[in-house]
Amino acid sequence: MAKTEILEMGPNPTAEEPLPRIPLVLNNRSMAWITQRICGIVEGPTPIWWIVTFIISVILASICFACIGYMIVTGVGVWGLNHPVGWAWDITNFVFWIGIGHAGTLISAVLFLTRQKWRTSINRAAEAMTLFAVVCAGIFPGIHVGRIWMVWFLAPVPNSNAIWPNFKSPLLWDVFAVSTYFTVSLMFWFVGLIPDLATLRDRATNKIAKLAYGFFALGWRGGNRQWRHYEMAYLILAGISTPLVLSVHSVVSFDFATSVIPGWHTTIFPPYFVAGAIFGGFAMVLTLMLPARAIYGLHDLITPKHVDVMCKIILLTGTIVGYAYCLEFFTAAYSVNPYEQWVFLRNRMADPYIFSKLFDVPVAPYWWAYWAMMTLNVISPQIFWFKKARHNVFVVFAVCMCVNVGMWFERFVIIVTSIHRDFLPSSWGMFSPTWVDIWTFVGTFGLFMSLFLLFIRFLPMIAISEVKGVLPEADPHYQGPKGPQSGQLAQPEEARV
Amino acid sequence: MVAERRKVYGLGARFESASEIYQAAKKVRDKGFRRWDVHTPFPVHGMDAAMGLKHSVLGKFVFFGGIIGFITAVCLQFIPSAIIYPLIVQGKPFGIYSIPAYFPIIFELTILFSALTTVGGMFALNGLPRWHHPVFNWDGFGRFSDDAFIVVIEAADPKFTELGTREFLEELGAKEITLIHE
Numbered sequence: 001m002a003k004t005e006i007l008e009m010g011p012n013p014t015a016e017e018p019l020p021r022i023p024l025v026l027n028n029r030s031m032a033w034i035t036q037r038i039c040g041i042v043e044g045p046t047p048i049w050w051i052v053t054f055i056i057s058v059i060l061a062s063i064c065f066a067c068i069g070y071m072i073v074t075g076v077g078v079w080g081l082n083h084p085v086g087w088a089w090d091i092t093n094f095v096f097w098i099g100i101g102h103a104g105t106l107i108s109a110v111l112f113l114t115r116q117k118w119r120t121s122i123n124r125a126a127e128a129m130t131l132f133a134v135v136c137a138g139i140f141p142g143i144h145v146g147r148i149w150m151v152w153f154l155a156p157v158p159n160s161n162a163i164w165p166n167f168k169s170p171l172l173w174d175v176f177a178v179s180t181y182f183t184v185s186l187m188f189w190f191v192g193l194i195p196d197l198a199t200l201r202d203r204a205t206n207k208i209a210k211l212a213y214g215f216f217a218l219g220w221r222g223g224n225r226q227w228r229h230y231e232m233a234y235l236i237l238a239g240i241s242t243p244l245v246l247s248v249h250s251v252v253s254f255d256f257a258t259s260v261i262p263g264w265h266t267t268i269f270p271p272y273f274v275a276g277a278i279f280g281g282f283a284m285v286l287t288l289m290l291p292a293r294a295i296y297g298l299h300d301l302i303t304p305k306h307v308d309v310m311c312k313i314i315l316l317t318g319t320i321v322g323y324a325y326c327l328e329f330f331t332a333a334y335s336v337n338p339y340e341q342w343v344f345l346r347n348r349m350a351d352p353y354i355f356s357k358l359f360d361v362p363v364a365p366y367w368w369a370y371w372a373m374m375t376l377n378v379i380s381p382q383i384f385w386f387k388k389a390r391h392n393v394f395v396v397f398a399v400c401m402c403v404n405v406g407m408w409f410e411r412f413v414i415i416v417t418s419i420h421r422d423f424l425p426s427s428w429g430m431f432s433p434t435w436v437d438i439w440t441f442v443g444t445f446g447l448f449m450s451l452f453l454l455f456i457r458f459l460p461m462i463a464i465s466e467v468k469g470v471l472p473e474a475d476p477h478y479q480g481p482k483g484p485q486s487g488q489l490a491q492p493e494e495a496r497v
Numbered sequence: 498m499v500a501e502r503r504k505v506y507g508l509g510a511r512f513e514s515a516s517e518i519y520q521a522a523k524k525v526r527d528k529g530f531r532r533w534d535v536h537t538p539f540p541v542h543g544m545d546a547a548m549g550l551k552h553s554v555l556g557k558f559v560f561f562g563g564i565i566g567f568i569t570a571v572c573l574q575f576i577p578s579a580i581i582y583p584l585i586v587q588g589k590p591f592g593i594y595s596i597p598a599y600f601p602i603i604f605e606l607t608i609l610f611s612a613l614t615t616v617g618g619m620f621a622l623n624g625l626p627r628w629h630h631p632v633f634n635w636d637g638f639g640r641f642s643d644d645a646f647i648v649v650i651e652a653a654d655p656k657f658t659e660l661g662t663r664e665f666l667e668e669l670g671a672k673e674i675t676l677i678h679e
Contacts, residue, residue, distance in 0.1 A: 030644065031644035035538075035642075035644065156573055156577065162582065164577035164584070166584055166586055167602060168584075168586055168598035168599070169586070170601075173605075176601070176602045177605050180605040180606070180609040184609065191616060195642065198642045199538075199643065202639030202640070202641075202643070203639070203642075215628070218626035218627070218628070219627040221536055221630060222642060223535065223536050224522075224534060224537065224540070224548055224550070225534050226625075227540040228545050229622040229623050230540070230623065232552075232555040232556065233555055233618070236555065236556065236611070236615045243604075244608045247601070254601070464538075465539040465642075468539045474515050475515065475516075476518075476519030476542060478515065
């Protein structure tokens with residue numbers, strides 16, 4: 001992080017409008033500057049930090065695959081799973097990663113439909129992040145079945161055993177939801193990339209780059225006869241991705257909600273999971289974009305305004321998540337169902353200091369996980385009520401890291417604390433991860449980072465054509481003077497005519 | 498260029514801003530040209546009307562794509578669950594009361610088929626992929642993806658004459674006009 005920025009974004013005293021619009025691209029940059037800035041990252045020499053980080057990430061990813069190989073060869077017994085905890089880190093990690101994957105589609109689809117123009121600076125990287133997070137997520141349900149060579153049983157294909165999958169099972173819904181989500185996200189991302197790949201193709205100086213970018217640009221000519229279908233396709237993809245993004249995490253939550261386990265059997269799960277996914281996803285977007293913007297000097301494109309609005313979304317969704325936590329607890333209390341009450345109070349909430357004494361119950365075995373989740377997810381984002389906090393990148397980064405950790409704990413709390421004590425006390429037990437559990441999970445970060453680093457090295461990480469489209473001079477009725485050349489400071493009055 | 502007897506594809510004219518090309522497009526449209534296009538770094542708002550183009554028909558394709566997805570999902574689930582391999586889970590046979598359990602997959606496949614039709618339909622309507630096109634023969638054309646706004650009028654247009662169209666483009670205030678060969 002290069003510097004702390006607290007930019008004045010108050011109203012301009014000389015402006016005629018009571019609340020002037022904050023420009024989406026600062027310093028009145030020209031289109032050529034935007035092209036040069038973003039493509040320059042891809043075309044320039046590979047930085048040392050990139051090589052170092054990439055090597056570390058690849059090593060971690062290899063450890064992940066080594067652990068998976070060991071697990072497949074030996075059996076799921078190498079994980080800490082046992083009776084009664086039959087789902088633990090595998091499904092926690094799955095839900096964690098797929099949740100992170102939700103911010104990208106939200107930014108590209110929902111914010112597109114609601115005409116939030118600020119999304120243009122961050123949507124490309126967020127969509128890439130979505131894809132890579134879904135790749136990491138997809139690993140776990142695949143391998144947790146144990147006998148991975150039987151995983152094709154999930155697919156409804158005619159086979160010699162004449163056995164078909166149970167279409168009424170949420171686990172099968174998951175297969176369809178996650179694979180649809182990955183396919184649609186990939187297409188959405190690629191469609192968005194086509195014009196920018198054409199930019200890279202037209203600028204490429206060496207033959208290999210020209211061929212490679214040219215191949216994937218599909219011969220894009222930017223003709224308006226193409227743009228009109230392209231824009232329509234983008235709009236339709238946004239329109240169908242919006243219910244899709246809401247459905248995917250709802251379906252993930254059905255894995256739990258349609259069971260009869262106290263703590264899982266809850267109607268609030270779908271909206272609660274979706275809000276949590278958006279919350280965790282935005283935190284991960286900021287976690288990746290703040291360093292990228294500092295390293296590559298993209299402060300004019302990813303402005304304090306962008307960080308500010310994302311912080312507000314984190315605050316909103318974090319508060320919704322907090323409300324859901326409280327409502328779950330209230331429902332358990334109000335239902336007078338002893339098993340529900342047991343899960344929430346005696347398995348999760350009763351910490352040694354306050355609640356166990358207040359309710360006169362024994363200390364909950366996982367109280368630390370529950371309160372870590374509460375503190376990191378609900379309390380830490382509340383600092384974003386203050387503008388100063390939203391404009392201090394160190395505070396923003398720290399809160400995002402808290403949310404990243406907190407959201408993992410949320411899934412751990414939901415999954416493990418609900419099943420570690422079965423209905424009979426004879427079937428009670430604690431879960432402890434093995435080294436295979438830990439390194440598989442740590443390794444997925446390596447996989448995620450390797451893919452993300454490859455992305456920022458070889459593809460434009462900001463949607464060039466979309467950012468150009470939100471410049472003031474992109475408006476065909478723009479009357480003002482052509483903006484000064486790059487490097488000069490804008491006159492706010494000029495930019496806003 | 499004099500020695501070359503290659504066929505003329507059309508005339509290309511470069512403009513420098515979205516507002517210039519927007520005004521120019523309206524005049525090209527009013528002049529009655531049919532085979533021409535405007536190449537811009539980003540979709541210029543209102544350009545469809547300025548060029549006299551109709552609304553994209555893509556939406557109609559996608560509607561049918563969605564319906565096919567819906568029917569596929571219904572058949573994929575109902576045929577095995579009701580006929581080939583009836584499975585009673587938790588005392589719930591296939592029937593009107595267990596149908597809601599089939600909705601998630603119906604929903605997902607409707608979305609998936611719609612999305613595939615959207616992208617496939619967009620490629621088909623735009624003629625993509627097409628890696629070679631005469632406009633790329635103009636070396637300056639590549640600037641369209643940076644900050645140039647380009648009008649290309651094809652020689653195949655009945656109103657096209659090499660001199661007349663060049664004069665017309667000059668009147669519109671083009672910064673650079675080039676003959677593009679096939």
